[in-house]
Amino acid sequence: MLDAVVVGAGPNGLTAAVELARRGFSVALFEARDTVGGGARTEELTLPGFRHDPCSAAHPLAINSPAFRALPLERYGLTWLHADLPMAHPFPDGRAAVLARSVAETAASFGPRDAGTYRRLVEPFLPKWDTLARDFMSLPLTALPRDPVTLARFGLAGLPPAALLLRRFRDERARTLFAGLVAHVMAPLSGFATGAVGLVFALAAHARGWPVAAGGSQAISDALAGYLTDLGGAIHTDYEVKRLDDLPPARSYIFDTSPTALARIAGLGNYYQDYRYGPGVFKIDYALDGPVPWTAPEARRAGTVQIGADSTEIGTALRAAAREGRAPDRPFMITVQPSVVDPGRAPEGKHVFWAYAHVPSGWTGDLTEVMERQLERFAPGFRDRVLARATAGPAELAARNANYVGGDIGTGAVSGLQVMLRPKLSLFPYSTPHSAVFICSSATPPGPGVHGMSGHNAAKAVWRRLRQS
Numbered sequence: 159m160l161d162a163v164v165v166g167a168g169p170n171g172l173t174a175a176v177e178l179a180r181r182g183f184s185v186a187l188f189e190a191r192d193t194v195g196g197g198a199r200t201e202e203l204t205l206p207g208f209r210h211d212p213c214s215a216a217h218p219l220a221i222n223s224p225a226f227r228a229l230p231l232e233r234y235g236l237t238w239l240h241a242d243l244p245m246a247h248p249f250p251d252g253r254a255a256v257l258a259r260s261v262a263e264t265a266a267s268f269g270p271r272d273a274g275t276y277r278r279l280v281e282p283f284l285p286k287w288d289t290l291a292r293d294f295m296s297l298p299l300t301a302l303p304r305d306p307v308t309l310a311r312f313g314l315a316g317l318p319p320a321a322l323l324l325r326r327f328r329d330e331r332a333r334t335l336f337a338g339l340v341a342h343v344m345a346p347l348s349g350f351a352t353g354a355v356g357l358v359f360a361l362a363a364h365a366r367g368w369p370v371a372a373g374g375s376q377a378i379s380d381a382l383a384g385y386l387t388d389l390g391g392a393i394h395t396d397y398e399v400k401r402l403d404d405l406p407p408a409r410s411y412i413f414d415t416s417p418t419a420l421a422r423i424a425g426l427g428n429y430y431q432d433y434r435y436g437p438g439v440f441k442i443d444y445a446l447d448g449p450v451p452w453t454a455p456e457a458r459r460a461g462t463v464q465i466g467a468d469s470t471e472i473g474t475a476l477r478a479a480a481r482e483g484r485a486p487d488r489p490f491m492i493t494v495q496p497s498v499v500d501p502g503r504a505p506e507g508k509h510v511f512w513a514y515a516h517v518p519s520g521w522t523g524d525l526t527e528v529m530e531r532q533l534e535r536f537a538p539g540f541r542d543r544v545l546a547r548a549t550a551g552p553a554e555l556a557a558r559n560a561n562y563v564g565g566d567i568g569t570g571a572v573s574g575l576q577v578m579l580r581p582k583l584s585l586f587p588y589s590t591p592h593s594a595v596f597i598c599s600s601a602t603p604p605g606p607g608v609h610g611m612s613g614h615n616a617a618k619a620v621w622r623r624l625r626q627s
Contacts, residue, residue: 167196490515
């Protein structure tokens, strides 16, 4: 009998398996797709020689993850590549605000009226970032806070809605960039704790940047899989699990799946019936004949580029997708241009480019024209660079990754109490009514992103149980 069986080989499932194998437990991992990766994969989606990331592409949370930083992933081929700027937010007039490694450079891009405000907002947390990140990403009850005072100060700044935090800034450049940071988790700006989302992304950039993985996001998953194999763990791909009886006997089962899938497979009935999924996304991967012709020079140097003319436009787009059930006319977009820093991702002189916008859950339309019209506002002539495109709406994304219910790449709405208390209102979110079954996906704290901390936290709950039995 195995000590642990993990279902789903996304970053969290892989991390959970590694953490258990490191502690001497026997582990087997089962993945429905033909390769490991989940939301961290790399494929040729458009033309030969163009290597795209179907989901995650830039990794501010991965490089800052306490779980990943404790693992020897560099020995297994993971290399981080940094663009000159972690992120840029261009405006239609050709100017841009930036999120740079330097707090001073970032503040200067906002203009003199907001530079001091921004420094006062982030600088108190930076010297204690590593401890804060561990405390923030380990909650709830997987570890006692190492610095409860700093965590409490962070909570006072971040728990109110982002809309209130934006009022600290006097000019639109700072408000717009920060609103874009919050929009990465597809949460309306009026939501609980959305200020914390923006602060985490900003602090992560200042601490270690927003890199891409050399060769593509698959390198993260392959490094975790390689380490797991060396630890004696077994990986089985092309193995779809429909019920617990499909799996070998084990003392524990850990699911890197949506709560909906877990309930179906483990026979938990309506246990997760109140769990809410968020908006979907419409994503386009591009093969380009040259770099994106951004009007703002800063955007040409950035790995990630946010698209939204101002904070009002961003807020309107988020409400349309999350609350009004319609696709936005001028969508907020997150774009990543990996080949700016990783030229091997495309043939010589060519580029890969990635963009997505928020749409309602399960939306079935085609947003290509609307997204490209929005891109042309900030990069005139963009369409002339397009060699090929691969589009994926909510249905296609859910078909590629069953965790993306309705196209929700966060595996659950990041709103209300579900920002922190997911997937249930419980002090033990990784446990289920079945004493041997656990959940470790992005539906558990600390939530979406390629960071492995949900898997790390769930593994703690599992090994404590295994040692007690």
